[in-house]
Amino acid sequence: MLLMWLACISDPPPKPDVLLVVLDTVRADRLSSYGYARATDTQLVEIANAGVLFEDVTAPSSWTWPSHASLFTGAQPWEHAAHRSKDGVAIEGSDWSVSLMREDIPTLAESFSKAGYETLAYSTNSLLDPELGLMRGFSESVATSDEAKTMALAQAALERDRDKPLFLFVNLMTAHAPYLVAEFVPWSAQHKRDFDIRDQPLDWAKPFLFTEYPGLNLPYYVDSGLNGEMLYTKGELSIPSEDLIKVGDLYDGELMRLNQMLRTLILRWGNRRGMVAVTSDHGEYLGEKHRIGHGVDLDPSVLSVPLVIAYPGVIEPGTRRTEPVEMRRLGATLLDLADIPVKEGFLSSSYSLRRPQEGSVEAGVWGFRDWETSVGPQYGVRRRWIREGQWAAAIDETGRGELYNTTLDPLCTRNVASNHADVYQRFVQTAQQSFSAEYEN
Numbered sequence: 001m002l003l004m005w006l007a008c009i010s011d012p013p014p015k016p017d018v019l020l021v022v023l024d025t026v027r028a029d030r031l032s033s034y035g036y037a038r039a040t041d042t043q044l045v046e047i048a049n050a051g052v053l054f055e056d057v058t059a060p061s062s063w064t065w066p067s068h069a070s071l072f073t074g075a076q077p078w079e080h081a082a083h084r085s086k087d088g089v090a091i092e093g094s095d096w097s098v099s100l101m102r103e104d105i106p107t108l109a110e111s112f113s114k115a116g117y118e119t120l121a122y123s124t125n126s127l128l129d130p131e132l133g134l135m136r137g138f139s140e141s142v143a144t145s146d147e148a149k150t151m152a153l154a155q156a157a158l159e160r161d162r163d164k165p166l167f168l169f170v171n172l173m174t175a176h177a178p179y180l181v182a183e184f185v186p187w188s189a190q191h192k193r194d195f196d197i198r199d200q201p202l203d204w205a206k207p208f209l210f211t212e213y214p215g216l217n218l219p220y221y222v223d224s225g226l227n228g229e230m231l232y233t234k235g236e237l238s239i240p241s242e243d244l245i246k247v248g249d250l251y252d253g254e255l256m257r258l259n260q261m262l263r264t265l266i267l268r269w270g271n272r273r274g275m276v277a278v279t280s281d282h283g284e285y286l287g288e289k290h291r292i293g294h295g296v297d298l299d300p301s302v303l304s305v306p307l308v309i310a311y312p313g314v315i316e317p318g319t320r321r322t323e324p325v326e327m328r329r330l331g332a333t334l335l336d337l338a339d340i341p342v343k344e345g346f347l348s349s350s351y352s353l354r355r356p357q358e359g360s361v362e363a364g365v366w367g368f369r370d371w372e373t374s375v376g377p378q379y380g381v382r383r384r385w386i387r388e389g390q391w392a393a394a395i396d397e398t399g400r401g402e403l404y405n406t407t408l409d410p411l412c413t414r415n416v417a418s419n420h421a422d423v424y425q426r427f428v429q430t431a432q433q434s435f436s437a438e439y440e441n
Helices: 002-010 042-049 064-073 108-114 147-159 203-208 228-234 241-269 327-337 369-374 421-436
Strands: 017-023 052-054 084-090 118-123 140-143 166-172 274-279 307-310 319-321 361-365 383-388 391-396 401-405
Touching (some): 147 241, 166 241, 274 327
Parallel strands (some): 017 274
Antiparallel strands (some): 361 383, 383 391, 391 401
C-alpha cells in the first residue's frame, strides 16, 4: 500500500492547456493597457492583471506571413525564409506570391504535439491556410474568411472533453482593413454618414466604400490599378488631417469588436489549469509617415505590438516587463512555461522570455513587387530594423536608411543619421550581415 501511495505522489503534474491568440494588425499604442486614453481592450487588461505584460515588444516583420513564421519557429524572417517573393508560390485570389518557410526548422505546434498535446488552429487569415505550410504540426487547422466561423470553431474546441492537454491557436482579423463602422462604439458610430455610400460620405472616401453597409475599404483596387493605401502613399489620394482622425476612430471601433471576441474566448476558457497568451503579428499605419496599412517598410507603427501571458500559480499577477523584447521569443516561452524541453534550435528554453534578452532587437521585411512598380522603387528592396540601447535604425539593402534616438524620439519621427554617422554606419554593417546571411530555399 505504501509503495502504491508513493507511486501516486511521484506522478508528474498534468501538462497545462495553452491558448495562444493573435489579434491580427493590432498596434500596442492604441490599447489602454499600453497607455491609450480609450478603453479599447478591457479583456486584455484583465489578462495582463492576472499575469505579465511586456511593455516594449517588437514584431518580427510588418505583415502576416513572415511574422507568423517567426512566431511558429522562433527564427528571424531572414532565417526561416518565409517572405514575399516573385519566384514563390502564388496566393489564390491575389497577385501575391510568397516563398515557403523552411521545412527543416521545428515548429511550435510540432513541439507541443510531440509532448502529447492536441494541437488545433483556427484563423480568419487566408495566409494561414494549412496548404501553404506555416501550420505544420497542427492536427487540425482551418482558415476561413468568416470571423464568426473562426470563433465558433475555437469555442467548440474549448468546450470539448479530451484526454490530452490542448494547444489552441486562434487568429482574429477584425482589426485588419477594411474598417467597418461599429455602431455600438460611440467614436466609430459618429462617423457613420461619412463612410456610408447611401448617405453623405466624404468625397475622397467614395471609391472605397461598401454598397451594403458603412465602412472604409482602402485596400480596394480602383480603375488606376492601385488601391487606396498605394494612392495615399504616392500622394495621389488626399485625406485631410481631420479625416485621418476619423479613420483612426474606425480602427479603434474594430479593436472594440476584437475585445468582445477575446472576452468570449476567455469565458469559454473558464478556470482550467493552463496559460493564455495574447499578442499581434504587426501593427498598422494610420497616417504616420504618409502611410495607411502595413507591410513594405518598418517603423514602430507597424512593429510595436502587445504581448501578455497569464499562467495562474506560475506567473506573478500584475507583473510588467519594461525591457525591449522580440515577439518571436513567445513560442519558446510557452514551451518553457509548459515544462516541455527543447534543447536545440530557436524554440529552445534559451530563447524564453523568462530569461533576459541579450543583444539587439531586430525585424525584417522584403520588398513588394507591386509596390515597387506602382508606388516607388524604394518599396521593392529588403529592409532591416535594429534597436540597441537608445538607438534604432531602419536600413535597406542599398545602405539607405534612418537613425533614431528612441529616448528623445520614441515615435521615431526624426532621422539623426547625419548627426551620428559612426552609430549609423555600425547599424548599416549589422544590417548587411543579416542580408548576406539570408537563408535561400
